[in-house]
Amino acid sequence: METASRPTTEPAFRIATADDVPALVRLVESAYRGDESRAGWTTEADLLDGQRTDPEGVLAVITDGNSRLMIAERDGELLACCQLEHRGDHVYFGMFAVRPTAQGGGLGKLVMAEAERVARAEWDARAMHMTVIRQRDELIAWYERRGYRRTGQMSPFPYGDERFGVPQRDDLEFELLVKELTELKGLKGLAG
Secondary structure, three states: OOOOOOOOOOOEEEEOOHHHHHHHHHHHHHHHOHHHHOOOOOOOOOOEEOOOOOHHHHHHHHHOOOEEEEEEEEOOEEEEEEEEEEEOOEEEEEEEEEOHHHOOOOHHHHHHHHHHHHHHHHHOOOEEEEEEEOOOHHHHHHHHHOOOEEEEEEEEOOOOOHHHOEEOOOOOEEEEEEEEOOOOOOOOOOEO
16 A cells, blocks of 8 residues: 655645535545545445445535534645534544545544544534444554444444445445544634
8 A cells, every 4th residue: 555645734624515515425436436446545446336425415414403524625625524423422423535645644543633623522522433344454443543442333234225335245234433532632623
């Protein structure tokens, strides 16, 4: 895996708007599906074909009052995104994507730190939850190095619903990962 060089300026964070939908769909697809995703290490191309998301799904997150779709950009260039959804005492972390050519340089860590800071600051969340395809050992190990723990709690992959992709194997399922948010960490606040 080729590692991206560290940029000299920190990314700027903001909340996505409806105008960002086309670029966000392209970003998420490029990070997980097809040949373009193979330039990074987060690809799911060996597990799933088809789409990862669609404009309707992205817009639904943007317009949901309990969610934020956070964008990281540098000099106006979209580099990464993640969904934060308030669910009582915790926040669900999803739709995490980093442009494949920007992976490996620390940007993902910065996005996660800002997401955790926002979860605490906006919703006083005590924990961050996420689901990851359990067969993604390298990705789960990366999250574990960031303080997330495996719970062993599994949920089924939505076979037959091509909005989530076309599985290349019949044993896919999601595992819940959890991180306790005990202190505020992160970068400067979101603009917008």
